[in-house]
Amino acid sequence: MRTLGERKLLFFFTLICLLLLPVIPGQANAGDPTEQVKQTIEKVREIFKDKNLKKPENREKRDELLREVVGKRLDFEEISKRSLARHWRKLTAEQRKEFVSLFSDLLETTYLNKIERSQEEDIEKHEEDKVLYQGERIEGRYASVKTTIVTYKGTEIPVEYRLIKEDGEWKAYDIVIEGVSLVSNYRSQFNRIIHSESYDELVKKLREKTIKEE
Amino acid sequence: MKKVDLELAVGFFLLLGILSLAYISIKLGRLELIGGGGYPLYAEFTQAGGIKEGSVVEIAGVQIGRVKSVRLSDYEALVEFTINENVKIQEDAIASIKTKGLIGEKFVQISPGASEEMIPPGGKIRDTESAIDIEELLSKYAFGEV
Numbered sequence: 001m002r003t004l005g006e007r008k009l010l011f012f013f014t015l016i017c018l019l020l021l022p023v024i025p026g027q028a029n030a031g032d033p034t035e036q037v038k039q040t041i042e043k044v045r046e047i048f049k050d051k052n053l054k055k056p057e058n059r060e061k062r063d064e065l066l067r068e069v070v071g072k073r074l075d076f077e078e079i080s081k082r083s084l085a086r087h088w089r090k091l092t093a094e095q096r097k098e099f100v101s102l103f104s105d106l107l108e109t110t111y112l113n114k115i116e117r118s119q120e121e122d123i124e125k126h127e128e129d130k131v132l133y134q135g136e137r138i139e140g141r142y143a144s145v146k147t148t149i150v151t152y153k154g155t156e157i158p159v160e161y162r163l164i165k166e167d168g169e170w171k172a173y174d175i176v177i178e179g180v181s182l183v184s185n186y187r188s189q190f191n192r193i194i195h196s197e198s199y200d201e202l203v204k205k206l207r208e209k210t211i212k213e214e
Numbered sequence: 215m216k217k218v219d220l221e222l223a224v225g226f227f228l229l230l231g232i233l234s235l236a237y238i239s240i241k242l243g244r245l246e247l248i249g250g251g252g253y254p255l256y257a258e259f260t261q262a263g264g265i266k267e268g269s270v271v272e273i274a275g276v277q278i279g280r281v282k283s284v285r286l287s288d289y290e291a292l293v294e295f296t297i298n299e300n301v302k303i304q305e306d307a308i309a310s311i312k313t314k315g316l317i318g319e320k321f322v323q324i325s326p327g328a329s330e331e332m333i334p335p336g337g338k339i340r341d342t343e344s345a346i347d348i349e350e351l352l353s354k355y356a357f358g359e360v
Contacts (some may be wrong), residue, residue: 081328082306088328142340147296162341178351179261179344184308187325 031142033163034136040073041131041147045130049127054120063112075171076104078164082173083186087194102206103186128152141165165187224351252279252296253335255307257322261344262291264320271295271322273292281322295322305331310343321343 053062078084081088081098091099114129116121134146145161160173174183193202259265262284276300279297286292297303306327313320324339333339 085328
């Protein structure tokens with residue numbers, strides 16, 4: 001038998017836990033799209049600023065961290081679906097799964113290689129870059145967040161994130177840089193390859209590309 | 215008697231000329247006398263440079279409609295299209311403003327999406343790509359280094 005004091009303590013403890021419960025996840029997906037995009041961008045910038053991760057031997061660890069942080073904010077299935085467009089409907093569930101993993105690998109390696117190839121000093125210079133948040137628009141489960149990156153040189157690059165809401169999290173399904181959409185770019189490329197060759201050929205190409213780049 | 219025949223022939227050809235002129239002006243002016251088939255769709259662009267009333271809307275290079283109007287809404291360009299009745303557009307389609315050739319006229323290209331949902335008449339194409347300002351891009355990357 002517990003004493004009354006102990007019981008009261010236990011009761012209060014559970015009560016506090018219950019009260020906190022909705023607050024903690026609520027903070028994690030803190031409401032609006034801009035806030036969530038900002039969180040991810042800030043996390044990425046922190047990774048690049050981390051002195052420890054800058055060491056060449058920690059490159060892989062940094063890549064891993066970047067992959068995790070950015071991957072969480074991207075909806076790879078939606079990106080793949082939209083990039084394949086009409087051809088997506090003809091695929092079986094298994095093929096879709098395979099394609100999503102191949103395409104996300106391709107995107108990851110393409111961008112990580114770009115970082116790999118640039119000099120550490122150049123990356124450091126870009127720590128001075130500013131990101132301006134220029135408003136958001138929400139329409140049902142879709143939203144867009146407009147930002148402008150002002151580089152240390154003063155060049156302005158408009159970047160728009162197009163987001164879809166999934167379980168309270170806003171996830172990007174397209175990124176429009178300087179007016180050029182990522183999905184639209186891959187959509188026309190994939191369409192061309194599938195038409196002139198075949199879907200299998202496209203998968204083969206993606207596979208070769210991810211292996212070669214690694 | 216012969217004179218009457220001549221006048222009749224002249225009158226006939228004149229009438230033919232007027233009719234062809236009317237036909238050409240309706241065709242060229244893209245006048246839709248019978249109201250024109252098709253349903254309306256909207257899209258918003260941050261930069262609609264070069265798109266005007268009558269601009270062509272294409273899918274895969276095939277004309278499927280025309281731009282009905284371009285107006286300003288919340289400092290963005292709101293473009294209204296008239297899309298042919300028999301063409302349905304997926305909810306995740308992308309509307310981009312493209313240029314014919316390097317310096318040709320501007321047109322709207324729609325790339326179909328994967329969604330099962332179709333945009334109802336009067337709906338909006340959410341994803342758009344605005345006209346790319348080549349001059350601005352050039353100046354940004356060619357002269358950007360200070």
